[in-house]
Amino acid sequence: MSTPSRHRGTEFDRVPGPTQRTLITNAVVVTMNDAHDVHFDGVVAIEGDRIAAVGPSADVLARFRDGARIIDANGGAVMPGLVDLHYHTAIGRGWSDHLPLLQILQQFWYPVVRAIDPEAVYWAALASYAESIRCGVTTVNDMYRHIDALGQAAEEIGIRAVLSNIVADDEHGLDSLEDNASGHRSRHGSANGRVEVMVGIEWLPLASIGLLRDASELARDLGSGIHIHLNESVGEVEISKEKFGRRPTEVAYECGLLSPGCVAAHCVWLSDTEIGLMRDTGTHISHNPTSNAKLGNGIARVLDYIQAGINVGLGHDSTEGVNTGDLFEVMKFASLMQRAVRMDANLLQAGDLLRMVTRNGSAALGHETGMLAQGRKADLIVIDLDDVGFTPLVEGNRNQLYSHLAFAAHGRAVTTVIIDGTIVMQDRELLTVDERKILRKANEAFVRTLDRADVGSVQTIV
Numbered sequence: 119m120s121t122p123s124r125h126r127g128t129e130f131d132r133v134p135g136p137t138q139r140t141l142i143t144n145a146v147v148v149t150m151n152d153a154h155d156v157h158f159d160g161v162v163a164i165e166g167d168r169i170a171a172v173g174p175s176a177d178v179l180a181r182f183r184d185g186a187r188i189i190d191a192n193g194g195a196v197m198p199g200l201v202d203l204h205y206h207t208a209i210g211r212g213w214s215d216h217l218p219l220l221q222i223l224q225q226f227w228y229p230v231v232r233a234i235d236p237e238a239v240y241w242a243a244l245a246s247y248a249e250s251i252r253c254g255v256t257t258v259n260d261m262y263r264h265i266d267a268l269g270q271a272a273e274e275i276g277i278r279a280v281l282s283n284i285v286a287d288d289e290h291g292l293d294s295l296e297d298n299a300s301g302h303r304s305r306h307g308s309a310n311g312r313v314e315v316m317v318g319i320e321w322l323p324l325a326s327i328g329l330l331r332d333a334s335e336l337a338r339d340l341g342s343g344i345h346i347h348l349n350e351s352v353g354e355v356e357i358s359k360e361k362f363g364r365r366p367t368e369v370a371y372e373c374g375l376l377s378p379g380c381v382a383a384h385c386v387w388l389s390d391t392e393i394g395l396m397r398d399t400g401t402h403i404s405h406n407p408t409s410n411a412k413l414g415n416g417i418a419r420v421l422d423y424i425q426a427g428i429n430v431g432l433g434h435d436s437t438e439g440v441n442t443g444d445l446f447e448v449m450k451f452a453s454l455m456q457r458a459v460r461m462d463a464n465l466l467q468a469g470d471l472l473r474m475v476t477r478n479g480s481a482a483l484g485h486e487t488g489m490l491a492q493g494r495k496a497d498l499i500v501i502d503l504d505d506v507g508f509t510p511l512v513e514g515n516r517n518q519l520y521s522h523l524a525f526a527a528h529g530r531a532v533t534t535v536i537i538d539g540t541i542v543m544q545d546r547e548l549l550t551v552d553e554r555k556i557l558r559k560a561n562e563a564f565v566r567t568l569d570r571a572d573v574g575s576v577q578t579i580v
């Protein structure tokens with residue numbers, strides 16, 4: 119693996135020292151705090167990796183202007199970076215769009231991830247993270263293979279990453295708990311704590327009771343969280359009932375996997391009993407509506423989960439599954455699907471969606487991000503509001519601004535991204551990596567992996 123060249127700015131310019139001060143001026147500051155404060159003529163002050171102040175321009179400038187580097191937001195919205203709560207680095211987008219979940223896993227995804235080598239993971243992760251950063255995602259909860267390669271990619275590009283392995287019983291040729299423990303030893307807490315490692319479990323069809331119990335014990339030993347797929351499809355629930363005599367979330371509960379450190383992905387088909395187990399254990403849910411729809415898995419009862427008091431964030435899953443890493447799209451469809459299926463236009467409003475994609479995702483991972491407030495980690499994005507897609511916008515109108523951000527925005531509206539106090543993208547240019555080289559290398563890695571996996575025959579034929 120080689121280190122991509124930095125082609126703009128110096129290390130000193132980009133990476134904050136402990137006291138380096140940055141001001142984002144001329145901004146509409148969307149704080150996502152409890153009061154939903156928006157400062158229409160606002161400034162965010164950053165010192166080192168944390169937010170030092172948020173508020174009206176006159177107030178913050180008076181206190182923080184001295185010695186500060188200025189980023190002019192040009193009247194754009196500044197909001198917390200988005201948290202993609204269920205994520206897989208992806209290498210093979212656009213290959214088998216016609217297959218339902220079990221078939222796409224067995225005929226395409228598992229063969230590809232079994233064949234992938236660390237160098238291919240490194241380039242695939244860089245390409246995936248580059249797309250996410252371009253779409254305003256500052257944190258990914260990434261379950262994939264070869265944590266060292268993932269960690270190196272995350273460290274270099276500058277994204278906040280929580281990594282886990284695709285752990286399954288040995289006969290499936292994926293990852294072991296030892297792989298995951300080794301990844302934890304080598305990468306957990308690296309890059310100023312920006313890269314973390316938790317324990318992953320692929321899903322119950324590939325796991326024994328022994329493995330599930332060992333996974334919860336490992337997570338306890340490491341003091342780490344757990345990332346698991348649960349109740350994604352009707353087929354998975356049926357397999358679980360046949361294999362274990364119980365539904366997936368009931369088995370996960372009995373094996374000690376559910377806790378406030380656990381992120382359960384999908385949860386499309388939870389029974390009332392399973393909703394109660396999620397709530398009682400403080401488990402977080404990643405709702406992934408676009409993935410669930412495209413793979414034909416159904417529409418989760420997400421409003422019932424929220425009503426029960428479960429913390430629900432949003433994820434895109436993978437671009438093999440859903441073709442885009444744009445979390446703005448996921449946010450919009452989360453609402454549209456509930457409204458369509460329940461025939462109620464009052465459901466999941468803009469403020470609800472913006473909370474899910476920022477604060478809720480951050481809380482699920484135990485992070486100090488997700489809100490623009492003094493003392494929080496400086497993970498934030500700038501959105502160009504001078505765009506036909508955000509017209510009209512009545513000055514000072516928070517509700518219309520929220521509506522634009524939740525229902526009209528796309529990732530391409532994001533101009534600047536700051537993560538852990540470091541400018542990772544400015545004026546739509548990634549500063550940390552050579553993006554063209556990444557895309558070329560990721561393409562080469564796919565062709566090489568495809569050849570080794572021998573899955574060319576499952577390509578969608580148009």
Ligand SMILES: [Zn+2]
Pocket residue numbers: 204205206347383435436
């Ligand atoms: Zn997934």
